[in-house]
Amino acid sequence: MTGQTETPASFAAMLEDMYRKSVPLAKPAEVGSLASWVVLDTRALEEFEVSHLPGARFMDYQSFKAEALEDLPRDTPILVYCSVGYRSERIGEKLQDAGFTHVRNLYGGIFYWHQEGKPIVNIAEEPTHRIHTYNKKWSAWCLTGEKVY
Numbered sequence: 001m002t003g004q005t006e007t008p009a010s011f012a013a014m015l016e017d018m019y020r021k022s023v024p025l026a027k028p029a030e031v032g033s034l035a036s037w038v039v040l041d042t043r044a045l046e047e048f049e050v051s052h053l054p055g056a057r058f059m060d061y062q063s064f065k066a067e068a069l070e071d072l073p074r075d076t077p078i079l080v081y082c083s084v085g086y087r088s089e090r091i092g093e094k095l096q097d098a099g100f101t102h103v104r105n106l107y108g109g110i111f112y113w114h115q116e117g118k119p120i121v122n123i124a125e126e127p128t129h130r131i132h133t134y135n136k137k138w139s140a141w142c143l144t145g146e147k148v149y
Contacts, residue, residue: 008115011141015108019085023092026079026104028116037079038072042091043110047132050148051120053081053113061087066098074099081106081113083134084141111142120145 019025031037034055041048041056048058059068061082072078078100080088088105095103106113114120114131122128130146133139139147 008143011108011112011143014141015085019089019105023080023089023096023103023105025085025107027107028113028118031079031104031106034079037077037104038069040078040080040088040091041110042080042082042088043132043134047083047134049123050130050132051110051122051128051145053110054119054121054125056081059091061091064091064094066094066100069095069098069100072100075101077102077104079104079106081109083132083138084109084111114142115144 034053039053039056040059041052042059042061042064045058045060078095080092080095080103082088085105085108088109092103092105110120110131120128120131122130130148131142133142133147133149135149139149
């Protein structure tokens with residue numbers, strides 16, 4: 001990875017290699033209204049605080065327990081995401097194991113969501129273009145917005 005030289009094709013190839021395909025994927029164009037979903041941000045708190053999808057709930061990858069969502073019906077549409085989709089896929093697997101039947105992993109995570117022109121917000125729920133890129137290495141895959149790490 002050499003920074004902004006990555007193309008959407010190389011991003012797609014990286015995702016293809018990384019995903020287990022254990023949780024169905026939803027591309028940004030397929031998501032529709034976020035109000036139709038329980039949206040779970042599975043990144044670290046410092047990433048969530050920089051930006052997240054509007055209305056997303058913070059669910060820390062490191063400490064996630066499906067019991068945190070015990071009050072939800074098992075057929076609730078749940079959209080999980082992280083930076084590119086790896087961590088969220090693991091959380092999606094846990095949700096499926098807990099009996100949730102309509103879990104989708106956001107294809108390409110917040111990086112691709114923003115690249116597709118979809119909105120992100122800061123901790124005050126105000127529009128932003130800042131994205132926490134996890135670390136400098138992973139920032140190569142964030143093709144739009146102001147990178148923070």
